Amino acid sequence: xxxxxxxxxxxxxxxxxxxxxxxxxxxxxxxxxxxxxxxxxxxxxxxxxxxxxxxxxxxxxxxxxxxxxxxxxxxxxxxxxxxxxxxxxxxxxxxxxxxxxxxxxxxxxxxxxxxxxxxxxxxxxxxxxxxx
Numbered sequence: 001x002x003x004x005x006x007x008x009x010x011x012x013x014x015x016x017x018x019x020x021x022x023x024x025x026x027x028x029x030x031x032x033x034x035x036x037x038x039x040x041x042x043x044x045x046x047x048x049x050x051x052x053x054x055x056x057x058x059x060x061x062x063x064x065x066x067x068x069x070x071x072x073x074x075x076x077x078x079x080x081x082x083x084x085x086x087x088x089x090x091x092x093x094x095x096x097x098x099x100x101x102x103x104x105x106x107x108x109x110x111x112x113x114x115x116x117x118x119x120x121x122x123x124x125x126x127x128x129x130x131x132x
Contacts, residue, residue, distance in 0.1 A: 003115050004048065008041040010107050018100040019083070022092055032096065036082040043074050062116065068109045075101040 015037045020029035051057045051067060060066060076097050084093030 001045075004041060004045045007044055007108065007111050008037065010111060011037040011040060011044075011104055014103050014107060015100055018103065019096060022095055022099070023087065028086065032083055032086055035086065036079055036096075036100070039082060040075055040078050043078060044071065047071050047074060064109060064112050064116065067112060068105055071108060072101055072105040075104060 012033065016030065016033035019032040019036070020026060023029045023032070047070070051061055057067075079101050080093045080097030083096040084090055087093065
């Protein structure tokens with residue numbers, strides 16, 4: 001759950017900046033930035049659970065590029081739907097769905113690398129070996 005919370009913080013920050021930049025309206029931008037990451041945080045949690053539980057995905061968990069791409073598709077869909085629903089503007093929805101997930105996908109890639117390294121270090125330490 002800590003992994004989800006850390007990504008949520010990154011996601012909310014990026015969404016707020018992008019939504020405000022696109023709409024020029026602080027209230028509307030803030031609303032988009034609250035709703036879209038909230039839904040995507042739940043989606044992220046479920047995405048992580050799927051990658052932990054589904055044997056095929058679990059075997060390929062270290063393939064960060066594939067895992068990032070699979071979450072990017074979910075993210076794009078949620079970003080467009082939420083922004084379009086709140087603005088009624090397909091163009092702004094499309095921009096938000098392109099820009100915000102693209103930035104967050106890069107953030108997700110590096111976030112995933114950090115957590116994978118952390119997991120490997122934990123496994124290394126639990127085997128009784130110590131890094132010098």
